[in-house]
Amino acid sequence: MSSFLIKTLIVSGLLLMLAFPKTALAQTPNDAIMMEKGQLCIAAIYGHDSWDEYWEGTLKRKNGNIGTFTRRSVMGMFSLGITDNINLLGGLPWMKTDPSAGQMKGAKGLQDWGLWVKAKALEFKMGKSSLGLYPVIGLTGPASNYAVDYLPFALGFGAYELMGRGIVIYEHEKGFYLRGSYGYHLRSNTEIERDYYYTTHGVYSSTVDMPNASSFAATLGALVLDNSLKIELTYDGMNTLGGSDIRRNDMPFPSNNMEFTRIGGSLQYYFPFAKGLSVLATGGYTLSGRNMGQTTSFSGGITYQFGLWTPKGGAVD
Amino acid sequence: MRRIFTIAIVAFAALAILQSCEKDLPTNLEYSAYDFASLDENGGTWKPILLDSAAQIAIPAPAEEGSASFQAEVAETKAAAEKLTADQSEAVQYWSTNGLIRWNEIARELVAKYNLTPAANADGTYTLPDPANPSAYPNFPFAHPPYASRMYAYWSAAQFDALIAAWHYKYQYNRPAPYKADASVVTHLPQTDLPGYPADGAAVAAVSKAILTAMFPLEKDFLAEKAEEHQNSLIWAGINVQSDIVAGDSLGKGVAAIFLARAKTDGMKxxxxxxxxxxxxxxxxxxxxxxxxxxxxxxxxxxxxxxxxxxxxxxxxxxxxxxxxxxxxxxxxxxxxxxxxxxxxxxxxxxxxxxxxxxxxxxxxxxxxxxxxxxxxxxxxxxxxxxxxxxxxxxxxxxxxxxxxxxxxxxxxxxxxxxxxxxxxxxxxxxxxxxxxxxxxxxxxxxxxxxxxxxxxxxxxxxxxxxxxxxxxxxxxxxxxxxxxxxxxxxxxxxxxxxxxxxxxxxxxxxxx
CATH class of the missing domain: 1.10.606.20 (Vanadium-containing Chloroperoxidase; domain 2)
Incomplete structure (x- = not known):
């Protein structure tokens, strides 16, 4: 089995999380593996996250009128090798949110589309290991007219977000790697369906000034079983740069100061008997947070990778 | 490829700069000072809501226009209005010609701030806000719609009576505004033919402070600060003298007390x-x-x-x-x-x-x-x-x-x-x-x-x-x-x-x- 294919599948496997900019595991393009020119990977992923406690500001609480909050999602994704060093990635999730208790309905619909460009900028070989630098830039935006001011049931923030991320990876030829990344998220204003709201003061506008955010991730990964199984352990988080806390017993608001740290893992298996096909599973648990739920998340999916075209002068495996 | 990243980084930086220039969102109704469509010179004859008559709350007769004390007050206003600090100028434009607009906004803001349903206690019971201990959780008041409707009603009905009384005295005493008494007084708001004594703005501030403090006791200091700024802004704007303000304040307090007495016995408790x-x-x-x-x-x-x-x-x-x-x-x-x-x-x-x-x-x-x-x-x-x-x-x-x-x-x-x-x-x-x-x-x-x-x-x-x-x-x-x-x-x-x-x-x- 080619390590290239494995890598391709790892790319697509991790990509599943790209389209969950507000939740769940690995929220941004976070891997350091490139698809070769002409290769396309497509993926379909089912995700499930839930919480029954959340942080109201810094106060951790339950809410009997929400019970257990659950979000289910189905997402389509792709990753395309434009050149060996530049990849285009995209994703679009449909999701449904539900409370288990209370008198309010959940929401459902398309959330945010995402498009990212990732490049291999630098690579240093150092004997049996290598060090690489991969910048990523991406844009996400609402894919439907979902109600933004309906947290925690809202599907997303309804804002456009431009994300810049730097990824550094140290790889050893024995099949393990360490990866770290830092991202900055520029957010546009968002619009809600009322023209007065109170955060720390009243605002006479339907426009909400969304704070920017930063994110980080640190991953330890390994390829085992003759490179057919990839295992990763990730610690990551997000820090909103500004925003207000949820007031006591108030509803959350899109411009809240949301923060979390999380621990998660993923497994991805490439089938030796079916070329280009893999399955993957992830899990995550929120360790700390602010103005967010303490989420436990799972996802599972299937990816398929194939040559869309054959680049001149090079055969694809 | 390097070019792509250069472009991306430049675009990112440009967006970041653009974003930092995003206009601040409005925190109040944007309006600028205006000339009144009418002065309602007979407003002092209108029927008040609770007052027996427009003259129920007495204020002293003002010093005559020609008196030395009034001239000294005009000179004080003139000096104050001549050169404003940035803060004073901002306060004048904020309170502007019709302070009721701002006080109504402040009242709404306090409702929004206090309109939160009390959370359950850990044992599943609920505690109600306690007017005798407003700062204990849940804070008093819980400004739900009935509470808010009552607050708005007392606030505005008291304003109406206070202003009927103010108009009554304005046209009874007919003492001119400082800029009428001395044409060299600089004003920062439109001049009118309204007599200056008592200052209607000062009455509005006093009523607002009294009623809103009774309704939102934890906001006492904030409201006092706002009322003081409002009253001072009338001098900074060049439209009132100090005795106008003292009389308006006293009138507002007197009228507010009558409304608060009704509020005590209206059954809300x-x-x-x-x-x-x-x-x-x-x-x-x-x-x-x-x-x-x-x-x-x-x-x-x-x-x-x-x-x-x-x-x-x-x-x-x-x-x-x-x-x-x-x-x-x-x-x-x-x-x-x-x-x-x-x-x-x-x-x-x-x-x-x-x-x-x-x-x-x-x-x-x-x-x-x-x-x-x-x-x-x-x-x-x-x-x-x-x-x-x-x-x-x-x-x-x-x-x-x-x-x-x-x-x-x-x-x-x-x-x-x-x-x-x-x-x-x-x-x-x-x-x-x-x-x-x-x-x-x-x-x-x-x-x-x-x-x-x-x-x-x-x-x-x-x-x-x-x-x-x-x-x-x-x-x-x-x-x-x-x-x-x-x-x-x-x-x-x-x-x-x-x-x-x-x-x-x-x-x-x-x-x-």
């Missing part, structure tokens, strides 16, 4: 009835009609919001039975079933436009409430029509008395009929907004809004169609949201109009038409 009384209201309805509203929250709230608000003393309606609506349709009746079918249809097929209407009028927790929404509309109409403070207060007063009366009538119906909400009656039914903790029939949004629309239409007849359309939309919004049955809203709308008409009739006879 019994409105948040204890559980035994709240339960007995439900039991009576169950016995009489065969149904009762049951709070569906987890843990269940044992007492509804202000069960005895229906017994608070109204302003304009003669008695509560006069405006009590007919009973709601019995569950199982064809009208009831049609209303259920309509709600289920919205729940499955709500359009984006209907959702927007539901959210626009939600006015729920953390907002200025539906009465506040109408105060905002009133403020906008007042500014657009360039009303002077006296005439503005008249609009606020009759509108807010009508809104409060409508609220009292609505709460009477709510706890008399004790009718369940759709989320209680229809199995599995859920709403898209928070479901309030009081019976459904009739809809508060509908009742408040209809009363507001009918009074505002009286004062701004060329906007009648808009006000009525808004009231209808507010009523519809609750059905779209799944909070109310259609008949809750429809009957509430009729009930609100019936309440509002009493206020309009009084306005028609107050001399201000």
């Amino acid at each position: 019994h409105a948040q009835a204890p559980k035994a009384i709240s339960d007995s209201l439900a039991a009576v309805a169950l016995e009489r009609f065969g149904w009762q509203f049951i709070n569906q929250e987890v843990p269940q709230r044992p007492v509804g919001i202000a069960p005895l608000y229906g017994r608070v003393k109204p302003w304009c309606i003669p008695n509560i039975e006069e405006v009590r609506p007919v009973p709601p349709p019995a569950p199982g009746s064809s009208e009831y079933e049609a209303a259920v079918a309509e709600l289920k249809d919205y729940s499955e097929n709500l359009t984006d436009e209907q959702r927007e209407i539901a959210n626009f009028w939600a006015d729920g927790a953390g907002t200025y409430t539906p009465p506040g929404h109408w105060n905002r509309f009133a403020s906008e109409a007042i500014v657009d029509n360039k009303l002077n403070p006296l005439r503005s207060a008249r609009v606020f007063a009759y509108m807010n008395m009508a809104i409060m009366d409508a609220g009292i009538s609505c709460w009477d119906a709510k706890y008399y009929y004790h009718y369940p909400r759709p989320t209680q009656s229809i199995p599995g039914f859920k709403a898209i907004l928070g479901v309030p903790n009081f019976p459904g029939y009739t809809s508060g949004h509908s009742t408040f809004s209809a009363a507001a629309a009918i009074t505002l239409s009286h004062f701004f007849p060329n906007r009648q169609a808009q006000f009525e359309a808004w009231a209808q939309e507010a009523a519809d919004s609750r059905v779209y949201a799944g909070i109310h049955f259609r008949f809750d809203s429809e009957v509430g709308n009729t009930q609100g109009k019936a309440c509002g008409i009493y206020a309009v009739d009084i306005a028609k006879a107050d001399g201000g038409e």
